[in-house]
Amino acid sequence: MKRFGGITVISDTVLNLNKLxxxxxxxxxxxxxxxxxxKGQIFGYLGPNGSGKTxxxxxxxxxxxxxxxxxxxLGEDPYVDDARAMDTRRxxxxxxxxxxxxxxxxxxxxLVYWAELYGLEDQNAITQAKEMIDSMKLSEWAGTKVxxxxxxxxxxxxxxxxMVCDPDILILDEPTVGVDPESRFLIRNMIKDLAAQGKTIFxxxxxxxxxxKVCSHIAILKKGKLIFKGTLGDVINKLGRFKxxxxxxxxxxxxxxxxxxxxxxxxxxxxGPLISFYPEDDLDMxxxxxxxxxxxxxxxxxxxxxxxxxxxxxxVET
Amino acid sequence: MNFQFKSITLKELxxxxxxxxYLFTMILNIIIFLGVGYIFSQYDTESLKKLFMEFTxxxxxxxxxxxxxxxxxxxxxxxxxxxxxxxxxxTTPVSLKTxxxxxxxxxxxxxxxxxxxxxxxxxxxxYFLGGLNPFLVLSAPVWIMxxxxxxxxxxxxxxxxxxxxxxxxxxxxxxxxxxxxxxxFLLVFLTSGRFIRSMGTxxxxxxxxxxxxxxxxxxxxxxxxxxxxRLDKETVTI
Numbered sequence: 001m002k003r004f005g006g007i008t009v010i011s012d013t014v015l016n017l018n019k020l021x022x023x024x025x026x027x028x029x030x031x032x033x034x035x036x037x038x039k040g041q042i043f044g045y046l047g048p049n050g051s052g053k054t055x056x057x058x059x060x061x062x063x064x065x066x067x068x069x070x071x072x073x074l075g076e077d078p079y080v081d082d083a084r085a086m087d088t089r090r091x092x093x094x095x096x097x098x099x100x101x102x103x104x105x106x107x108x109x110x111l112v113y114w115a116e117l118y119g120l121e122d123q124n125a126i127t128q129a130k131e132m133i134d135s136m137k138l139s140e141w142a143g144t145k146v147x148x149x150x151x152x153x154x155x156x157x158x159x160x161x162x163m164v165c166d167p168d169i170l171i172l173d174e175p176t177v178g179v180d181p182e183s184r185f186l187i188r189n190m191i192k193d194l195a196a197q198g199k200t201i202f203x204x205x206x207x208x209x210x211x212x213k214v215c216s217h218i219a220i221l222k223k224g225k226l227i228f229k230g231t232l233g234d235v236i237n238k239l240g241r242f243k244x245x246x247x248x249x250x251x252x253x254x255x256x257x258x259x260x261x262x263x264x265x266x267x268x269x270x271x272g273p274l275i276s277f278y279p280e281d282d283l284d285m286x287x288x289x290x291x292x293x294x295x296x297x298x299x300x301x302x303x304x305x306x307x308x309x310x311x312x313x314x315x316v317e318t
Numbered sequence: 319m320n321f322q323f324k325s326i327t328l329k330e331l332x333x334x335x336x337x338x339x340y341l342f343t344m345i346l347n348i349i350i351f352l353g354v355g356y357i358f359s360q361y362d363t364e365s366l367k368k369l370f371m372e373f374t375x376x377x378x379x380x381x382x383x384x385x386x387x388x389x390x391x392x393x394x395x396x397x398x399x400x401x402x403x404x405x406x407x408x409t410t411p412v413s414l415k416t417x418x419x420x421x422x423x424x425x426x427x428x429x430x431x432x433x434x435x436x437x438x439x440x441x442x443x444x445y446f447l448g449g450l451n452p453f454l455v456l457s458a459p460v461w462i463m464x465x466x467x468x469x470x471x472x473x474x475x476x477x478x479x480x481x482x483x484x485x486x487x488x489x490x491x492x493x494x495x496x497x498x499x500x501x502x503f504l505l506v507f508l509t510s511g512r513f514i515r516s517m518g519t520x521x522x523x524x525x526x527x528x529x530x531x532x533x534x535x536x537x538x539x540x541x542x543x544x545x546x547x548r549l550d551k552e553t554v555t556i
């Protein structure tokens with residue numbers, strides 16, 4: 001049993017989605033999603049545009065309700081607006097696709113307002129807001145109206161706002177999309193720091209490099225269906241494959257070897273004396289003679305390779 | 319007072335009160351109603367003059383409130399829905415009803431000073447240019463109507479408009495609401511002359527009129543709260 005702020009949660013599961021379906025008219029945006037996210041995980045939620053990522057986030061934040069199935073956040077139904085649910089919501093910070101910042105207010109005023117909505121009063125709200133502004137390296141701009149902020153600064157401010165209540169769970173919808181490398185670095189480190197403090201982070205993204213650098217767990221969504229969920233290692237082991245690189249003595253050797261491999265059905269890439277391809281388990285090693293081969297090495301698939309394979313492959317199912 | 323309600327109201331005020339367009343609308347209102355007051359105060363029939371005084375005191379302040387308030391209905395409800403700010407705020411521990419009430423309270427605080435200003439202007443116009451002392455001519459029911467009941471009407475309008483903006487998604491909705499508002503006020507103006515003349519020398523407002531108006535207002539407010547209470551937040555966030 002764990003305590004999150006004023007909330008007691010039985011077990012380490014902080015987000016629980018069970019056979020979740022969501023329809024918009026006749027269109028099924030989510031089809032039987034089941035997920036369990038535990039405390040301290042950095043969970044990357046991946047999928048192409050229109051796969052249902054934002055719908056899932058809206059469900060988790062209680063902005064919409066499921067058509068069928070159930071979900072709980074810290075053990076509570078997020079859609080309900082009663083006093084208990086409000087107490088739970090104090091432990092959830094979020095950043096949506098549309099930041100919802102108030103352009104006529106300064107960055108600091110935006111954060112103080114948000115802190116007040118989360119129940120921090122007067123000086124506490126100001127102190128917390130200033131701390132968050134500092135952490136996002138926006139102190140110089142704290143007194144400037146948000147209308148004058150750049151896109152990257154707005155993203156950082158929106159993330160600072162999501163953290164102003166010191167939440168146990170952060171739900172972020174594409175936090176690094178469109179931001180400059182410096183902001184991306186800052187956001188990534190912030191996420192890692194928060195996870196190190198035991199906070200749970202659920203975020204959707206298209207930035208696979210970012211996800212690979214940050215996430216401990218991922219789920220891949222396609223056309224409203226979950227096609228994979230697990231640790232980053234699991235997904236690469238299950239859906240990934242390694243690429244074999246062979247350096248030969250000469251370009252001529254490489255050309256001949258590439259032809260041999262092509263004859264047995266491999267798609268071989270050739271660059272000078274170097275060839276590369278994805279070997280199958282039954283690869284006939286007698287094709288290579290020691291005299292011709294100078295060097296060999298293999299590289300595991302990146303998350304990007306795995307993701308592209310997963311979303312392109314019709315047969316991949318959980 | 320609910321702390322979050324207070325925060326929302328103050329934030330909405332903070333966004334507006336220093337803005338030039340708000341101050342400009344206030345000044346424009348003063349100029350327009352100075353003219354309106356002057357025209358009505360120049361009526362030479364004594365009995366009609368008193369009725370017109372009552373009429374201007376009751377109708378002009380809420381009309382001015384509506385003129386000042388309508389842009390805020392657009393900005394704080396329609397624009398914010400389009401900019402999807404409601405989605406962000408509804409992820410916080412605040413209910414849709416509190417957000418709505420806070421915004422509505424801010425519209426009241428931004429527009430009621432206009433009504434008071436118009437009343438003060440009319441006091442001077444009728445006293446100095448019309449030759450009548452409003453404190454002696456206007457009865458207690460008229461003052462209650464002027465200061466409490468009629469200024470509540472633009473707020474009821476704001477309440478119903480904001481509800482329909484939150485409930486329905488239609489690209490022309492805000493224009494439709496504007497036309498309805500203008501239409502309503504024009505109807506009052508166009509029918510009032512005949513109505514006032516038909517009353518002869520009698521007063522427009524007495525205690526039964528105040529009581530009936532109060533009951534009507536209470537029913538409208540109740541209906542507005544009922545609709546708001548039944549509003550599903552999904553309609554605001556999709």
